[in-house]
Amino acid sequence: MTSDSTAPTKPPRSRASRIRRGLAWTAALVVLGAAGSGWWVYGHLSGNIDSVDLDEAIGTDNRPPKVVENAQNLLVLGSDSRAGANGELDHGDVSGARSDTAMLVHIPEGRSRATAVSIPRDTLVTRPECKDGDGTTVPEARRVMFNSVYSLAGPACVVKTVEQLSGIRVDHFVEVDFAGFKGLVDALGGVTVTLDQPMTGAKGGLKLDAGTHRLNGTDSLKFVRTRYGYGDGSDLGRIGLQQQFMLAMLSEIKKQDALGNPARLYKLADAGTKSLTTDSDLASLTALSDFARSLQGVDPSTMETIMLPVAYDKVDPNRVVVAQEQASQLWEALRNDRKVPASAKDSPAKGGGPGAKSRAPGPSPSS
Numbered sequence: 001m002t003s004d005s006t007a008p009t010k011p012p013r014s015r016a017s018r019i020r021r022g023l024a025w026t027a028a029l030v031v032l033g034a035a036g037s038g039w040w041v042y043g044h045l046s047g048n049i050d051s052v053d054l055d056e057a058i059g060t061d062n063r064p065p066k067v068v069e070n071a072q073n074l075l076v077l078g079s080d081s082r083a084g085a086n087g088e089l090d091h092g093d094v095s096g097a098r099s100d101t102a103m104l105v106h107i108p109e110g111r112s113r114a115t116a117v118s119i120p121r122d123t124l125v126t127r128p129e130c131k132d133g134d135g136t137t138v139p140e141a142r143r144v145m146f147n148s149v150y151s152l153a154g155p156a157c158v159v160k161t162v163e164q165l166s167g168i169r170v171d172h173f174v175e176v177d178f179a180g181f182k183g184l185v186d187a188l189g190g191v192t193v194t195l196d197q198p199m200t201g202a203k204g205g206l207k208l209d210a211g212t213h214r215l216n217g218t219d220s221l222k223f224v225r226t227r228y229g230y231g232d233g234s235d236l237g238r239i240g241l242q243q244q245f246m247l248a249m250l251s252e253i254k255k256q257d258a259l260g261n262p263a264r265l266y267k268l269a270d271a272g273t274k275s276l277t278t279d280s281d282l283a284s285l286t287a288l289s290d291f292a293r294s295l296q297g298v299d300p301s302t303m304e305t306i307m308l309p310v311a312y313d314k315v316d317p318n319r320v321v322v323a324q325e326q327a328s329q330l331w332e333a334l335r336n337d338r339k340v341p342a343s344a345k346d347s348p349a350k351g352g353g354p355g356a357k358s359r360a361p362g363p364s365p366s367s
Contacts, residue, residue, distance in 0.1 A: 052279060167331055259296060273285075
């Protein structure tokens with residue numbers, strides 16, 4: 001038997017329904033595209049970062065114990081490698097790399113302040129037995145220059161040397177080379193510094209009059225590496241410039257609210273991570289961002305900068321040795337998360353003469 005009934009047909013969609021459906025698909029594509037871009041940005045920035053597994057490189061035995069659980073100790077290294085883009089920035093004819101700058105930054109429990117201790121690169125130290133990047137054992141050596149440790153055995157050995165020197169457990173390390181430093185300053189649009197006395201530009205250095213200057217990345221690199229054209233021309237004098245520039249740079253980051261501005265943060269992260277090496281626990285964009293956010297309560301204006309107390313070596317006056325009495329007080333205070341006593345800051349070898357003053361940058365004057 002045949003039926004006269006026919007299958008029901010769907011009513012035609014209204015124009016409004018078609019528009020709503022089109023908007024839904026568009027929104028879905030936008031969300032997926034944004035997610036894809038986010039993953040690309042994350043992968044791109046994280047892929048920029050080189051890392052070193054400290055536990056694997058230096059082991060877990062014979063390292064200083066963690067005394068105050070919630071305090072953090074960060075070793076910051078500035079590498080003077082001339083490889084790749086770095087060779088175009090400064091002295092490209094010099095081979096190898098050294099830790100041109102080394103600061104142990106102690107962030108107490110509560111993370112509302114910080115203390116940065118600069119270790120002079122000419123300090124004679126005992127280098128512990130280490131393994132280099134190829135896994136070859138580098139034997140212990142006494143009376144070696146601190147900055148030679150990096151060139152011979154790499155950043156993990158610098159961490160081990162600092163731990164042996166201070167008795168302080170290093171939680172993290174961050175290494176930035178020439179190109180990364182220049183890129184960070186340029187991404188900020190420059191950093192403002194004020195000099196009490198002129199910088200003469202001796203031996204190819206930066207020449208500046210006394211007063212306030214806005215420095216771009218290239219000039220900032222020359223500024224922190226200036227030695228012969230300022231103060232007494234010593235490495236100890238250069239440390240004052242490096243510490244003051246660091247405070248000026250941190251003030252600039254805080255003034256621009258760089259960590260709270262996604263576009264500016266990406267620009268900084270892209271510039272900085274291109275030449276960044278960290279310990280493996282910090283070697284991702286998420287880990288670095290979380291660590292940076294945890295330090296937002298640290299005000300650069302209250303950050304204390306100290307040079308490791310040293311004395312001129314009696315055998316070679318061009319080198320310095322750790323002033324044990326003062327240094328012991330310094331390390332003990334930081335190890336136990338206490339205020340550093342004034343006596344621990346009195347370095348027998350001072351160097352430097354009048355230092356550079358830095359200030360929180362205002363409107364950008366012309367360079």
